[in-house]
Amino acid sequence: MRRPRSPSFQVTPKGERLDSHFISSLSRPFYLLLAITTASLVAGVWRWQASPSMHGAIAFVMIWATLDLLFLLAALGVLYEKPQRRSEPRAWLDEELVLWVEGRPFRARASDGSRLGIGVDIGFSELDAATRQRALDLFHKAAIVTLRFADGKVLQARIENRQWGPRQQHLHLGLAYRFANIQDERYAVDLAFGDSARLQENLDRRHQGKSILGALAHIAVLAVIEGSKNLWWQLRNLWDLAYGAMGRTLRHGKTKELT
Structure with a gap:
């Protein structure tokens, strides 16, 4: 905090969307x-290989270092923001x-829902090959359901x-409602949030x-998965x-030679 004697308060933004990682x-x-x-x-x-007499102390330190590594990866996973296309959470x-x-x-x-949309799971495993292919073609082209x-x-x-899903045996659809009237919107709210038991x-x-x-x-599983995504995304960027800069340098050099 830069000014501890005069702190400021900022309201956390609500309903923000993120289109990319x-x-x-x-x-x-x-x-x-x-x-x-x-x-x-x-x-x-x-040191473990070089100092056999210190295995106990080395193992103790390495265990704590491994835990630190997991927590650091977990922190990086938290700081890796995924696309957020929903303006509100789903229940x-x-x-x-x-x-x-x-x-x-x-x-x-239905697997989840909110005031504005719903997630739907569809299985195709019970369909024969020809019927499944026709169904897949329908869902590839369809825009409104x-x-x-x-x-x-x-x-x-x-x-x-x-x-x-694997081998296209399963499909999860993220749907946005198209309300015809206020009653439709009230039904969507009641479906997602109106049941006290749910x-x-x-x-x-x-x-x-x-x-x-x-x-x-x-934590370890999430740290390895999400932290690795952060590192991979950063390395790829x-x-x-670097590759883009190298390409621009090479193109610039060739242009000079031609001129």
């Missing part, structure tokens, strides 16, 4: 700490529905994104306790920057 500038000191920690682990491996759902695409019905299940819920309510939605279930899922080892294992 982004690495926060706060990552920079963590790269330095990560490099130092990695170097200390390499030195520890060398977990588990609702059966029928999804119509160009006059053809498909059984589906119709949702019929269990209580008979019908809503229209626009396909925002498609996520295909809200309590979501709270229980979020606050579900973990053991110390389970929490540590969870550096490579593109």
